[in-house]
Amino acid sequence: MENKLLLNGTRVATDIKEQLKGRVEELTSRGVTPCLATVLVGDDPSSATYVKMKGNACEKLGILSKRIHLPAEITTEDLLKTIHELNEDEAVHGILLQHPVPSHIDERAAFEAIDIEKDVDGVTSWGFGQTSFGFGSYPSCTPAAIMAILNYYDVPIEGKHAVIVGRSPILGKPVSMLLLNRNATVTTCHSRTQNLPEIVKQADIVVAAVGKPKFIKGDWIKPGAVVMDAGYNPGNIGDADYEECEKNAGAITPVPGGVGPVTISMLLKHTVDAAEKKLNQQ
Known part of the structure; x- marks a missing residue:
């Protein structure tokens, strides 16, 4: 990785989807x-x-998409009822509840209602626990995408210092666990972290997952570090200042065309995994 490397997520996503085609046809x-x-x-x-x-x-891949659109004023109770019906539906292999839901709904209760075997977006606490312990089938899709890109480009992880900026339950926390399970040394930072630039400067791998445009500055990046930008803000802007960070980075994901397309392809992969698993259990 001596030369600067553009971590092209579109290419990784295309590769994953190509591999899924044959599996969908087989099913x-x-x-x-x-x-x-x-x-x-x-x-x-x-x-x-x-x-x-x-x-x-x-x-496009031959996966059935069952779309359920519920009114904004639905109660938590009725949303849970819908999720339970999908849990019971033998023809459904994966369930995705689009985040965020309206504020009056108990989003965590809705996530927890999803059957672990159908939690292809990795949103349940049970799924997170399994991911943390190293045997989860379906990690959250954005963390899974970050790992898929690192794997695709053979970015060394073992023994490296990874700094994650952000601690959300479906991004910052699970990606910290996935990197830890690959023998990285992990520092998870957040809005209360003191001396954030100094901590980021120590990182071999930086994961920007804070939800603020251009938050990670170029002079925070150690020369040669790998920058994984999981942010997506209005105007197609990531959480890292791409132009500035790219000057120091050894490898970097663009926005758009970086982590985003791979996130969707991981969702498809998990759905196909779930369908295969169910067929093999019959």
Whole structure:
């Protein structure tokens, strides 16, 4: 990795989807169509766009996309009822509840209602626990995407110092665990971390997952460090200042075209994994 490396997520995603094609055909030939149910609550335009993108990606591969659109004023109780019905539906292999849900809904209760065997987006605490212990089937999709990109480009992880900026339950925390399980030394930072620039400067691998545009500055990056930008802000801007960070980085993901496309392909992969697992159990 002597030369600067652009970590092209679009290429990684294409590769993953190519590998899935044959597996979907094999399942279909055995009478099983992998099915992802997406649950959208309310009319948030960006959530609707995400759900549509996921559905289209499914259909291109021959994965069935079951789209459930619920009114914004639905109660937590009724949302849980919908999720339980999907848990019981033999034809559904994966369930995705689009985040965020309207504020009056208990989002954590809704996530926890998803059957562990169908938690292809890695949102349950049970799934997180399994991921942390190193035997989870379906880690959260963005952390899984970050690992897939590192693996694709043979970025060394063992013994390296990884600094994660952000501690959300479906991004910062699980990616910390996945890197720890690969023998990285991990520092997880957040909004209360003191001397953040100094900590980031020590990192061999930086994961930007803070949800603030251009938050990670170029002079925070140690020369040769790997920058994984998991942020996606209005205007196609990541959480790292790409132009400045790229000057020091040895490898970096662009936004768009970095972690995002791989996140969707990991969701598809987990759905196919779940369909295969269910077929093998029968």
